[in-house]
Each structure stands twice: as structure tokens, then as C-alpha cells.
Amino acid sequence: MDNMEISKEIQRISGVNPRKCMRCGKCSGTCPAYDQMEYHPHQFVNLALSGKIDKLMESKSIYTCLSCFACVERCPRGVEPANIIEAVRLWKIRQQNQNHLVADQIPAMLDEEIPQQALVSAFRKYKK
Amino acid sequence: MQVEEKEFKPTIVAFCCNWCSYAGADLSGTNRLQYPANVKIIRIPCSCRLNPMFILRAFQRGADGVILCGCHPGDCHYTTGNYYARRRMTLLFSMLDFLGIEKERTRVEWVSAAEGQKFAETMNDFVATVTKLGENHRLEDLRCKKQ
Amino acid sequence: MQRIGVFVCHCGTNIAATVDVKKVAETLLQEPGVVYATDYQYMCSEAGQNMIKDAIKAQNLTGVVICSCSPRMHEATFRKAVAAVGMNPYMLEVANIREQCSWIHKNIEEATEKAIILGRAAVAKVHLNAPLIAGQTPVTKRALVIGGGIAGIQCALDIADAGYQVDIVEKEPTVGGKMTKIDKTFPTLDCSSCILTPKMVDVAQNENIKIYSYSEVESVKGFVGNFTVGIKRKARYVKEDICTGCGLCTEKCPQKKVPNDYNLGLDTKRAIYIPFAQAVPKVATIDADYCTMLKTGKCGVCSKICTAGAIDYTQQDEHLEEQYGAIVVATGYNPIKLDAFDEFAYSQSPDVVTSLEFERLMSASGPNGGHLVRPSDHKEPKTIVFVQCVGSRSTVECGKPYCSKICCMYTCKHAMLCREKYPDTEVYVFYIDVRTPGKNYDEFYRRAVEEYDVHYIKGMVGKVCPEGDKLKVQASDLLTNEQLHIDADMVVLAAAIEADKSARPLATLLTASMDTNDFFTEAHAKLRPVESPTAGVFLAGCAQGPKDIPETVTQAGACASKVIGLLAKDHLVGNPCVAHSDEMMCNGCSTCANVCPYGAITYETKDFSRRKDGTLMRRVASVNPAVCQGCGCCTVACPSGAMDLYGFSTKQIMSEVDAICK
Amino acid sequence: MVYSYYPGCTLKSKAVDLDMGARKAAEALGITMVEIPEWQCCGGVYPMAKDEVATKLSSVRALEYAKEQGQDLLTLCSACHHVLKRVNNDMANDAEIRDKVNRYMALEEPYAGETKVIHYLEMLRDVVGFDKIKEAVKNPLTDRKIGAFYGCLLLRPSKTMQFDNPENPSIIEDFITALGATPVKYPLRNECCGGYITMENKDLAKAKVANIVNSAKDAGCDALITACPLCMYNLTQNNDAADLPVYYFTELLCEALGIGKED
């Protein structure tokens, strides 16, 4: 699949039309994980539109999004950048052997107090 | 043997008030918004000029659907015309339904001069609805004895 | 039998590319009564019009059908053309084969067939057309301007200058509008009051202008040239003609805790007040919501100290009716409420202000005498962040989808003024785009950046957090690709502007149409930008859409010229397409009069005794053609069909139906 | 008032305090919470993708159960509330998802988002009423300065969640006031604590927590309360200074109502 086709798939999975974006950057102004990201929310939207998904998929940024929905809440054009990021992440992990998290890693991450919610969420988000 | 089915193209009469909906229809033209050629528009000064007789006449002469477009309630160029039209059409449509005539063949839609998009969408939708219903026989058959 | 000529227009390729115009002409020539049919490149051109005129003469035509663009476009043109050679203009019909045919269809065969059918319907109608002669109505030579801001003031002055009387209805106690609240104006940085006040004085002194301040329009009846407008003069509890405007009462009133709307609530005023020093009329007004006397019956201080005896606590709202020939809508704008934009902490910190509030903070007539300090602690702000497009260009529920147009320039002005008056202040402007179309506008913006060192940052503020005495601003800088964290002292929000809330109900009174954003629509977006589609109603200023002062003044002037053009006429030629009743068939049942919105139908009892059936006197309806506007509501209400409409008769419409359904 | 109650996994283990407090307080306030039998894990995160159907089924089962009972569905954990509410919104408004889910579930009567999902706090505000709670308080928490930590999941996206003003919420502050304590508004109370990332990226989570805790302390908070087990974990375990106690809001509710832990 070429990049533009993937871009269309991303738009389908996310249900987001990135053409609605007017490039104001409010999503990136709002993002609490901005400094830890290589690509920022507004770039996700733009790169999804221009078909440069491969760059995004290789970036750690897709696992840095906190799903806090601040960008979704504040976008003046109703673009929903978080949905795009999730779609790119899904596109990646739905491929073979691309799970970001495997069960073997888990024990090392645990501590006494960690709620299972954190485990479930992590698996749901980062693993096929 | 090959049977050639001719595609059914309903005849649709659209009555548009001069001030809002006719202008809205013009706007959808100006914006090149497509809708089927079966829709033919008749200009009337106001939706309240639409006599129920015109609708019945159209049906009797072979129309498959009739739609009335007027200014939105509250925006009538003549202040109150569309309020009367609204009552008249509600009762007329209800009566046609009562007689067993497909109620989807008649419709009222409020379209402002700025709603070219809505006009085209409405017409596309209405044509699709009437096409699905097929030809309009019932009103004609109403006074004919059962076969 | 009519002799009908059919003229099919190519409209360049607009029609001819999709409709086989030759075939349309040939086919329509076969219609009964059609004796001549032709096609031509541009029927509306002089050559095209001459072609029609020549054919009428040569062929002795009695009726004409033009297949062309929408009748809303050129019906008047063609009617004039046929009238020039002696044909009654109402013997012409236009088949709309451009907007409603060639432009919306792609298939040539289908479009051609439809064009023929539309032409046939027009031919069928012309067969039943009859010559109509329009009646005349006199014009009331006085204009009403609704709204006394700069748009209304300019428009009123221009109309008055031409020698016509103008009344201004302003809902506030003074004229002047938003411009009185503005400190300086871009791009010249003139003092707003200095250029506005003389105009307000002119309005007050002009003999042709009457100001109804603190008043509202309650009802509108009639039609172009003959409006009857009901005006409510709200009780201000001060006799306007007696008050000298000395202002003593506004100093002595013991009720001091009244939010001062002139300063947008940034400070307080007394319960009796004159909005500001240059107010016109300079008359005190009592705010009934706060006045102790009006609420409890105890106080009366203002009345005791008023030497002129102008105070009248018993004053009631006054209702009057006036006649006008034309109405100008200049109801203006307001910044939107920012409740739904709490990410900018507008409701959480007094130091987050709207641009209009900032205007007051900067103004010499403002709460701090023009010394810019923070509302919270009255300290001079050292870092100010301006946020553009707050609520503008926003498609989510709380926002406005349009560009508010003025924010880029006034923000630039604010930033520049801050840097000029307080050079040690850091000023940031967050923008999505900087829009500066206008004479000397972009130069102005560049000066702010280059000479005044305002930090323009392409990006948007995501969140403002009041923390301690700082406002923590988190924003994006899209060009450096980083997230910025600025500790600001003040944040100024360029709130979107919206049409004044009084506009929507007014539009209903005027039966003038509005767009989905509650701005009045113009009769034609390009060619009739200051007229509303309702004849006799004109538009000036932000009521029609966001615009800045120069543009508003320009539009107000244009509007005035249209009004003058109307008032200069002694008579208006009416619409001959009016209702008429056949008295031989009329029952006199009053159904038609019950639905007539204009009261155009009256009854008289007539003697019909010459008829054989023995009926003697009968009550029958008659229509006043000068009052009837031709909606046709009565024709449907009439059960006997005695009522009919010229130009859109039952028979004519039926014949169109028949032609289309054939 | 009787509710179908959806506790969620964490409330059965790490967040027992949140659950028990809620049950006892409800009883005291005349609210009956009937735990949905055989409820399944909601998944902890709302599946945003349009083509995710299987991951929404467990939520729909709970929602459908409540519909059958003719009861509103009561939630307590912020994450579960978020997931259930948004899945319910999809079932009501997204025809494609609704059709797919219904075909999969093969219910007698298709489910179309009929159930009302209500959070315990909304129930306290809209059904019981904070003024009623104020009357029921036996041990007013006088002189305690408490900050509300909302986090993300209850508030955003506000179009669907309809919980409170997403940028300047007040429901928990009103709740604190009702208990007799002093609510302290601090700016970062609706900021993300980094909960979802806590397994992956401790540093980021710690940085986010530090900001929030500092913001709260600067504003004068003695303690924070939350409705989210993940926030609770994060604010306590990832706050290296461990200098700000965090409670579940139901713990304070019980304390104020005079319900002991052993009751």
C-alpha cells in the first residue's frame, strides 16, 4: 500500500477529516506530552493528510500521546487529533510482530500498587 | 430474450416562492450543485400562493411528486404567508394519506435564499424518494372501480 | 391567439455548452402560437435586445418568451426592452435555463429536454398573460436609521445633507456606538473620540435629524416608500427637553455600585448617569434596576438637587408611530461571550480581558484614565499575551465560522501602543494568519513587528492557568516547532464579533432575511451590497457582516445614496401583480381579508338586482392595489375562486403545471 | 432510586476504598446500587477507532443489562465512566458501529444507546443534591483545604461526556463544600496526570505529577481527592516527594457522613 492509500485508511479508521485543520496549532499548544514528542499533534494531522505516515509510524511519538483529549476538546475546527494518533498507532500494531508491548515485559514494570487498569489499558493501546 | 427495462424517471414539480426558495434554487445553480433534470421549478410569489388544486392538477397530469419550497417560518417576505401554507399543506398531505395516496409524494421544505446547498440536497433526496415509489397511479385510480 | 416570439440565449457557453440552444428554439417554434424563435449569443446585450425589439415589430408579436438566465437576473432588463417598442412589459416571461438547467446538469440531452419543457411552460403562461399597468404610490420623504453608531451617524448625516429628514433610533441613552469605547483607530492611530465627537455633535445640531435615544423599534408595517414604524421610547425618568446635562445628579446619587457598561463593567457608575462626557443627547438617565427611589420609593436625591426640575420618577415608556419612506439597519455588533472559552481562563482571572475591555483600559476616558494597569492588582503588566481568533473561524458549537475581520488590525494596534507607551513591556501576539488587506494595513503590521519589536508567533495558545499573580500561558510556536510557556501578566483575547442580539427580532419585523450567523443578507452579494432583499430596507455597518471603521463609513455613505435615490422620487411604481376579486363570484365571506397581511381587502355591499335570480344586495370584496403586495394568500383562502392574482393567475400556474407534466 | 452499578476491575482490588465508601454512603443517602452480575472489564481505554467493534462489546453488555432492568447505569471509576459513556454515545449516534455491534450481539431487541450512564458524582449532584448531602453530614470536615483532581476522563471530550465545564469545572469543589471543607481551586486540576503512560514512561508521568502536585500545594491544598484509581496511583506512587495525601472522594464522603471503615 502506498502512502496516500495508507493516509486514506488512517482517515477511515480515525473518522477524522484532516482537511478541516486550519493549522492554528492549538492542539500542540495544549498538549501535555508535547516536549516528549518528536512529532506533535498538529504534525500528525498534517502528515496524515500529506501521506507521510511512515515517518509517524517509526516515531516513538505515537506511544507518547496520553489520550487526555485536551486537543480534541479545544480544537476550533473539530478535527480530533488524538483520533489520528490512535489510528496511526493501530495501523502500526495491527501489522505482524509490531506489538509495542509484549507480556514478557510486564513483570519488570510492576510494583505493589499498580492498578490492573494500567495493565489492561497498556495492552489495549499498545498491542494487537 | 433481453428485456429492456427503461429506467423510471419521475416527473417532479417544485413550486418555489420567489423570494427565498427560487433564489436558493438559483444559488444552487450558481454553485453548480447538481440535482436531477426531472425537477422542474414553477415560480410563485409566495408559498401561500400554492393552491392545493395545483398539486392535485400536477398529479392528475402525470407528476410523480410535488414539492413546495418557501421561506423559513418567520422569514416570509410577506410576513405570514408561509404560516398559512404550512397549515394548508399539513392538512392536504394528511388528507392524501387518508385516501391511501403515498404521503412521500408530497413534501414541504423551507429553503432560504442562502441555502443553495440545501436546495440541491432536498431535490436529490426527494427525487430518490419518489423514484423508489415508482409511478403515481393512485390518485388517478381512486375513482376507478377495482379491476 | 397570441403571436409569441421565443428568444433563446447562449449566455456565451454558460447555457450553450450544456443545452442545444438551436434545438430549443426549433422545438419551441412548433408550439401553438409561437410565430418566431431564434437563438443568440447574449440576449441581454444591446444587440440581443435590439434583436428582440426588431422581431416584435417585424412579426407583430404580442408576447415574448426569453430562455436565459434567472428572471431574478434580467427579467427587468428584458421587460424594459419590450416596453421600448410598445409592448406591455408583462407580456414577457423568462424561462430559467441557466441557473435551473444548464448549470446544474451535465448531460446535454437531458438538459436540452428540460430547457424545452421550461420554455414550453413559459409559452403556455404567456398565452394567458394580459397587459398589466402598475399603480403608483407616493413616497414619504423621511428615512429611519436604526442604530446610532458610526454607521448610523454617517448614513443619517449624508441623507440629511441631501435635504431629507432622518430619524435615528438608538437603544442606548447616547448615540456613538462602539466607536466611543475605542481608544485609537488603526492604521493612523487617530484618537477615536476626536474624530467621532464632531460627527455626534453634527447629528445633534442638524435640523433634519431627530434622535430617539434610549428607544427601540417595536413594529413595522407598510412597504417601500410607506413604512409605519412603532417606536418605544423607554422611560429614562428624566425629562429630555428640560435636563441641561450639568451632571450634578450623577455626582450626588448615593447609589454608587452600578456596573458601568460604558467601561464594560470594569468600574462602576451611579444609578443616574450620563454615559460619558460627550454623550449625545447629553441627558441623564436613571437605571431603574438600581435606583433606590424607583425600587423602594425612598431617596429622591437627584430630584432634590436638580435645579432644572428634570427628574420625573413617574415617567412611563412612550409609544409613538412615525411614517418613513426608507429604513436603514445599522444595528452593529458585539464581542461574543467567552464563557465557553475557559481554557483561556477568562472567567477565572480578571487579568484575562477581551480586546474591547483592553481598549477601555488603554483609553484616557477609561477606568484608569488611560494608565494601563492590571484589573486585579493595579500593577503595570510587564508581559502581555494577545490571543487571536478566539471564537472566530471556529466550526465548533461555541464559535463562529467566519473571520471577524477587525481583530488582526486592532491587536496589532494594541501591541504597538503597549510597546510605545510602556517600552519595557514584552508583547506576544499568537496568530493563525495575519490578515491585513487594506490601505496601509500591512505596513502598519510590519511596523509593529519591525519597529516596535512585538513578538508575533505563528501558533495558538492552548491553555492559560492563573497561578499566583501570573498567568501561565502554554502555547505552540509552529515555526520553531516548540511548545512555549510564558508567564504573562495579562492575556488579551481577540473575541469574535457577532451581530447585535436585537438584529434577529428586528429582521422579523422588517421581513428582511438573515444568514445563519444573524447578519442581514444583502440583495446581491456583489452588485447590491447595501440593499436588503426587502425593498426599502438598507444595510450599513456590522449588521451586514464584520467590518472596520473605514469600510463601515464607506458602506454607510453608499447606503445613504441609495436612500436618497429612493426619497428623491415622488412616486414609486408599484407591482402590478396584485390580487383582484371577481365580484360576480364573491361571497363576501371575509376569508380573504382574514389572511391578508396588509389589510388591503375591504368590503362593500353592492346592488346586483339586475340579475335574474332575485338576489339584490351582496357584500363583495375589493382589493386596494396600492396596498396589496401580491403574495396571493387570499387567492387560496377564497373558496369560490373569486380572488385571483395578476401575473400569477390560477389559470397561468395551471397551464405551467400542464406544460411541465405533459 | 435504584441503579445498575458497574464497579470495574480496579475497584475490586486496588481501589476497594473507592468502591466500599461509595456503597456505604449510597446506603446512607437512600440510594440503592445493584451490582451488574457478571460484568466484564470495560477495557480501561475507549477505543477511538471507527473500526473497533469487539473492544466495545463488554461495555455494551453492561449497558444492555441496565436497559433490561429499566435502570440508569451508575459508574464510579473515571476510566470506566469514560469508556461506558462514550461507547453508549456511539451506540446512540453512530449507525455503523451500532449495526455491527447489534449484529454481533444478536440481541432480541437491538441496543441503541437507551441507557443513561451516570457517574456517582453526577448522581450526588443531580439526584441526591449537594444541599441534601450537606444536611446529612455529621462530621463536617471544617478547616480542611482540599483540592479536587479531575484529570481528563470525566471531563473530555465535553461534547460527549457532558459532565461539567471542561475548562473550569466545579462539581467536585461543590462536593467538597458540601462536606464542610474548603475547596481549593488550582489551575492544573483538569490537566492530565500521565496515567496511561505510567508503565511505559515513568519520567513523563513523574514530570506531569510534579507539576500538578506543585500547582496544588502552591494554591494551598492540604490534600487532593480524585475519582480515578489510575490518577490515585500516579499521584501517590509517582510523586517522589510524597508530600501531598490523596484520597478517593468517597473516603471523605464516608468520613463526613460519619461512616467508619469497619461499618
Place this chain on the structure above:
Amino acid sequence: MQEAMIARAKELLADGSVSRVMGWKKGEFSYDISPAVFENADQLVDFVYDDFCGANVSKYLINESKKEGKILAFLKPCDSYSFAQLLKEHRIDREKVYVIGIPSYGKADINKIRAKGIDGVLGIKSEGTDFIVDTIYGEEKIAKFEAMSERCLTCKSKKHVDVDEMMGEEGEWNAESKRFDKVAELEAMTPDERFEFWRGELSRCIRCNACRNVCPACTCVSCVFDNPNSDINNKAAASSFEENMFHIIRAFHVAGRCTDCGECSRVCPQNIPLHLLNRKFIKDINELYGQYQAGANADEKYPMVNFTFDDCEPGIVYKRGGNQ
């Protein structure tokens, strides 16, 4: 009753307060009764009032009130509604009519009597819950509910509007009337069933115009179907427009003005239940725009010349009533 009415009429003629009397007289048969004007006391020998006097006399007063002198009219409750509606439409000069209200307890339907096998009818009288029918074969007894006309069984009001004097007892408005039951029954059918029902009925119409001629709301000086400018005035038979649309247009023209007197169905020689069309409009008006009874209130605007800003949209028809 009849004798008392004649006596009162004679009194009024004698003292000059009226110069004519509007009533009923027998036709060729005893059940064939038609409205009649009596010019003097002598003519009153032909005056009848019995259980066959169903005809609504109000329409005749339009022309009668245009003549010299005052006329006495005996009005049944349903006639009085028609009369009041005509007053509202300025069709009758109230000053020229002296109205005496007379009660009506339900008129007999000759077709129903015949259907019971009773022939050779000579007269009728009321006895409790029965009609006693006098025939050439002797007296026959028939229960009223079996012989009463449909409209009387579903009578809406036994109370008059606008009378100068009452003879007999004044009745009450009957809120319990089941007059819309048949309409509701039809509404509950599928469109196909409704269509078949109406096709079965309307296909029998012979366009005799009896319904129009008797209707007290159809009082146009010239009917739209006779108006050359309406373009629908052709009288040709079969599938022409007028033929198909006549009943719809007629019902529409009287909508909001029809008092539901039921004369249209009474006179129809083909027994088409035309009143159901009018009742459909009345039912719709009541449900959509609020209760309204034509003729009941002289000052109230009738529904077709009235509106509210938040009236329902015509699209409501797609949603309400009737099966799909």
C-alpha cells in the same frame, strides 16, 4: 311538538313579528321530507316536524334573509351550528331571522328501516327507545339505535348556538361522541387498505352534485367548479381532473368551516360516506391546532385563516397516524 310549533308560528305571523316561516313539508312519500317556506298561516297545514325531518334548513336562510320581512326558522342543534357559521361568514342577515331552537333526539334513516324489511312506510313516531313506523301493512316497532341515521348516533351536540327562543328542552354538548371512531379506524389501516376503501366508495360517485348543493358550507355564489377562470370547470366525465379531485377539493374548501352536520352523506344517492372526509379534517385540526368547532364561537378565527408561530411542520404527516 309539531302542533306546538305550528301554533307558535301562527302567533308570530299574527302579531307581525315574522312574515314567513321556514320549516319542512312532506314530499311524495312521508319519509321524503324537504325544507319549505310558508308564506302565511294557511299554508302551515303542510308543516311537518317528525323523525324524518333530518334536513338542515340553515342554507335556505341565505336567500330568505335577503328578502323583505323577517322569517321564522326552527333550528335543530346541528342546524344552529351551520346557521352560526353562516352568520360568521356574513352570509345571513341575523336581523331578518327569528330563530326558535327545537330539540332533536335523533332522526330516522329510511334506508336502515328498509334494510330491516319494513316497506310501505306511511309515517313515524318516537316511543321511548323505539321508533313506531306506520306502514301500509300496519305498525312496526324498531329500536332507535338500529334505525337512527349514523350522524345522529354519533351526535356531537344537543345544545344550540344563537337562538332567540327555545321550544322544548335545551340539551348538552356531547363530549363522549364517538364521531371520530370511523376516521380513527381508517387511520389505523395500511395505506393500501385505505386506498382500497376509498376506491370502493369514491368510484361509485356519479357527480350529481347533491352533496355540494345541500352543504351549508358550500354556499358560494358560484362554485369554483363552475368558474371558467379556475380552469377546472369542465363537466366532462371519466378521468378528468374535476372528477378525481372534486371530493378532495370540496372537503378542503369547507375545512375549518364544516360544522359536521352530515348532510352530504345523507343526500348522497350512492351512499358514499362523504362526511368522513370532513371529519378527517376536523379531527386533524383538533389534534394539531387545538379543539375547534365551526359555528360555536362567533369571534374565534377559524383554523384555516389562523396560525401560530410554532405550528407543526407538514412533515408531521410522515410520522403520525396510519400504518406504513
